[in-house]
Amino acid sequence: MANKTDDKTLNILLFLCNWGAHAAFLTLQDQLRPIPHEIRMVRVPCAGRIDRAMLLKAFAQGADGVALVGCEPGTCRYGSGSANSLQNTDDVQRILDIMGLGRERLCFGAFLPEESEELLSFLQNFADEINVLGPAGIEAVPVISALNADDLHQELRQLVAAYDIHACQDCGKCTSACPLALIGKPFSPRAIASAVITGGIHSPGVQENVWSCLTCGLCYDRCPSAVNFPAFIKELRHLYRHTALPGQEVHGGFFHSLMRSMSSAAITPRRWGGLPDEIRTDPESPILFFGGCAPYYDIFFGKHSRPQTNKILIDSLRLLNFFDVAPRLLTDERCCGHDLLWSGDKKNFERLARINVERLNGLGIETVITTCPECYMTLHTTYADEGLELKFKVVHLYDFLEEQLDKGAVDFEPFDQVITFQDSCRLGRLEGKVDLPRKLLKRLQPARFVEMKEAAGASICCGNCAWTGCDGYSKALQVRRLEQAHATGSDLLVTSCPKCQLHLACAMEDPFRREQLEIELMDLTSIIAQTIRWKG
Amino acid sequence: MSQPVQQSQTEIIVTGFGGQGIILAGRILGMAASLGDKKESTLVQAYGPESRGGACNAQVIISNTPIHYPYVNTPDILIAMSQAGYDKFVTALADDSVLLIDEDLVRLQQAPCDHFAIPATRMAENLGNKMMANIIMLGFCTAVTGAVSSRAAQVTIADSVPRGTSERNIEAFGKGFDYGLSTLKGRRKVAAGQAGALAS
Numbered sequence: 001m002a003n004k005t006d007d008k009t010l011n012i013l014l015f016l017c018n019w020g021a022h023a024a025f026l027t028l029q030d031q032l033r034p035i036p037h038e039i040r041m042v043r044v045p046c047a048g049r050i051d052r053a054m055l056l057k058a059f060a061q062g063a064d065g066v067a068l069v070g071c072e073p074g075t076c077r078y079g080s081g082s083a084n085s086l087q088n089t090d091d092v093q094r095i096l097d098i099m100g101l102g103r104e105r106l107c108f109g110a111f112l113p114e115e116s117e118e119l120l121s122f123l124q125n126f127a128d129e130i131n132v133l134g135p136a137g138i139e140a141v142p143v144i145s146a147l148n149a150d151d152l153h154q155e156l157r158q159l160v161a162a163y164d165i166h167a168c169q170d171c172g173k174c175t176s177a178c179p180l181a182l183i184g185k186p187f188s189p190r191a192i193a194s195a196v197i198t199g200g201i202h203s204p205g206v207q208e209n210v211w212s213c214l215t216c217g218l219c220y221d222r223c224p225s226a227v228n229f230p231a232f233i234k235e236l237r238h239l240y241r242h243t244a245l246p247g248q249e250v251h252g253g254f255f256h257s258l259m260r261s262m263s264s265a266a267i268t269p270r271r272w273g274g275l276p277d278e279i280r281t282d283p284e285s286p287i288l289f290f291g292g293c294a295p296y297y298d299i300f301f302g303k304h305s306r307p308q309t310n311k312i313l314i315d316s317l318r319l320l321n322f323f324d325v326a327p328r329l330l331t332d333e334r335c336c337g338h339d340l341l342w343s344g345d346k347k348n349f350e351r352l353a354r355i356n357v358e359r360l361n362g363l364g365i366e367t368v369i370t371t372c373p374e375c376y377m378t379l380h381t382t383y384a385d386e387g388l389e390l391k392f393k394v395v396h397l398y399d400f401l402e403e404q405l406d407k408g409a410v411d412f413e414p415f416d417q418v419i420t421f422q423d424s425c426r427l428g429r430l431e432g433k434v435d436l437p438r439k440l441l442k443r444l445q446p447a448r449f450v451e452m453k454e455a456a457g458a459s460i461c462c463g464n465c466a467w468t469g470c471d472g473y474s475k476a477l478q479v480r481r482l483e484q485a486h487a488t489g490s491d492l493l494v495t496s497c498p499k500c501q502l503h504l505a506c507a508m509e510d511p512f513r514r515e516q517l518e519i520e521l522m523d524l525t526s527i528i529a530q531t532i533r534w535k536g
Numbered sequence: 537m538s539q540p541v542q543q544s545q546t547e548i549i550v551t552g553f554g555g556q557g558i559i560l561a562g563r564i565l566g567m568a569a570s571l572g573d574k575k576e577s578t579l580v581q582a583y584g585p586e587s588r589g590g591a592c593n594a595q596v597i598i599s600n601t602p603i604h605y606p607y608v609n610t611p612d613i614l615i616a617m618s619q620a621g622y623d624k625f626v627t628a629l630a631d632d633s634v635l636l637i638d639e640d641l642v643r644l645q646q647a648p649c650d651h652f653a654i655p656a657t658r659m660a661e662n663l664g665n666k667m668m669a670n671i672i673m674l675g676f677c678t679a680v681t682g683a684v685s686s687r688a689a690q691v692t693i694a695d696s697v698p699r700g701t702s703e704r705n706i707e708a709f710g711k712g713f714d715y716g717l718s719t720l721k722g723r724r725k726v727a728a729g730q731a732g733a734l735a736s
Contacts, residue, residue, distance in 0.1 A: 315733070318733040321733070322732075322733040324721070407714035407715055407717070408655075408659075409718035409721070409722045410718065530732075530733075531732075532732060533731050534722030534725040534732075535719065535726075536722045536723050536725065536727070536731060
């Protein structure tokens with residue numbers, strides 16, 4: 001899909017099923033019927049194989065409208081294609097609504113080979129509709145210039161100097177702590193370090209491992225020379241993008257497309273629809289609650305499981321209300337950009353970060369509260385590191401809660417479950433807030449709280465961070481973590497990051513071991529919201 | 537009861553073990569009222585064997601008009617920081633008195649009047665010094681009863697506590713004060729049927 005050549009012509013992408021509607025389209029072409037000129041057709045073996053990632057990617061790369069044309073349910077050559085198409089269309093339409101593009105920009109149609117006139121009017125109507133809506137507003141992805149060998153060498157040298165990679169003593173403490181290495185993956189942080197020193201970043205093992213790294217920070221924690229490995233990997237991924245080595249984006253790059261689209265100033269997301277009536281918000285409040293990507297997660301992963309990450313946001317708002325804070329919400333809230341940055345897409349991250357900071361600074365707010373560890377780290381630390389100046393302070397919800405709870409007169413209802421806790425790498429190791437969630441956990445009244453074998457500073461990652469490099473080893477890692485949770489005798493695994501919840505729930509889907517692995521998951525915020533009580 | 541006490545004369549008994557700083561708490565209340573809030577106040581303190589470990593008490597009267605008799609028969613406010621002290625004075629309470637207790641040290645059988653509880657000693661231990669429980673209790677009392685103004689109490693505390701500890705004592709006062717405000721807020725919420733964060 002090429003980006004627009006001039007501003008006047010819109011781009012409409014048509015995915016057309018080979019088996020039914022394509023014949024109708026050919027008839028239109030043979031008879032020189034007036035197919036709208038905005039439409040570019042891509043013939044596909046089955047519309048059901050155009051997954052949600054591809055549909056969204058079309059928009060991310062400049063489409064103003066996308067039509068998916070396949071076969072009536074029941075006439076699909078492969079059986080399930082039509083049902084898939086309908087499901088995928090519905091999911092992406094809901095996502096487009098929240099993104100602010102609007103569901104009208106994506107439509108599904110089904111036509112038989114002889115229904116050429118019907119197809120024509122369908123396409124004409126769609127083109128008319130898109131013309132009324134106008135351009136989607138997603139800017140072209142900035143072209144990353146390829147580096148020549150000398151420049152690359154230079155960049156690598158700078159990287160080595162900036163992160164003091166020569167300080168690596170080759171002691172291997174990193175590898176002996178690395179969760180990926182311990183699960184059996186041929187993965188070694190120090191090997192990546194020496195590959196960068198010698199310039200051999202293109203050797204196959206190294207390249208794959210850079211994308212697999214969890215950036216969980218355990219090696220940094222253990223390194224006697226304090227080589228900041230997560231940050232180093234972050235830069236290295238950025239460098240890989242320069243050398244035309246694509247990242248291993250999982251879920252078909254769905255989330256990367258989503259975030260890239262967010263970096264266009266012209267789109268205006270429509271967040272926070274459908275909040276429960278009792279939630280109190282105040283458009284003038286000096287305190288803003290920043291939600292994060294949870295609504296998108298719930299739609300996308302709803303196909304496989306029933307994630308409830310958006311509930312974390314609603315429970316956060318309930319807790320703020322509980323303490324008489326009616327926060328402001330940003331209806332055009334964008335993504336914080338964490339995953340863009342950590343998957344090497346620095347250009348788009350910078351664009352997005354600048355839009356976010358300008359918007360938030362312009363509101364005249366004093367405080368931003370967030371509950372997502374990644375949003376927290378990005379807003380609180382990364383933006384400042386990137387040289388952006390924030391005119392407000394960024395507070396994690398747990399800090400706010402701890403401060404309020406410390407004032408006292410609040411109780412927690414006892415509940416009859418044994419709980420254990422999955423640390424978030426971002427909040428725990430990278431932001432140094434290992435004790436904070438534990439202070440809150442200790443206030444709760446469960447039957448018992450038992451730490452996992454590897455907990456707090458030594459805690460294991462949930463298996464993925466920026467939607468890159470998930471593989472069989474990631475799954476094995478998650479399974480090990482779930483086994484550790486079971487070994488504590490707990491029946492409730494408390495998480496603090498929506499991604500931990502998604503990834504651990506995914507590992508439980510293992511059809512052979514489901515019963516051994518299954519454990520109830522709940523976010524700390526939600527448990528607090530459920531059991532907190534005024535003493536009265 | 538949660539409103540500042542309106543009547544012209546407020547009679548207070550602070551009771552607890554000797555060594556808890558009961559007398560000091562009483563003295564701070566009285567001094568804050570007279571020096572800070574420009575009212576009249578008197579203090580009668582128990583000393584002798586009590587101040588060496590037994591049940592001790594301080595009787596404070598705060599008034600807008602001159603005080604003729606300094607002893608307290610029926611306290612408007614009873615601050616109890618020990619079981620013995622509570623047991624001794626509980627019978628003196630009237631229906632409309634306010635009772636403030638350290639919830640870890642006093643077990644209430646059947647409170648004869650409206651009561652508020654705070655784990656003052658535990659909070660003081662968490663702050664690093666058990667000796668500040670009395671100051672925490674003062675903060676709590678100030679927030680709940682409004683017997684003295686917060687400002688006057690803080691100024692008096694700063695002048696009354698040992699040199700070099702005033703900052704930590706003001707912090708302790710703040711803790712107790714916040715706890716008091718939270719308690720009042722919690723009462724309002726519970727009364728309004730909003731005890732929890734989820735919609736009931």
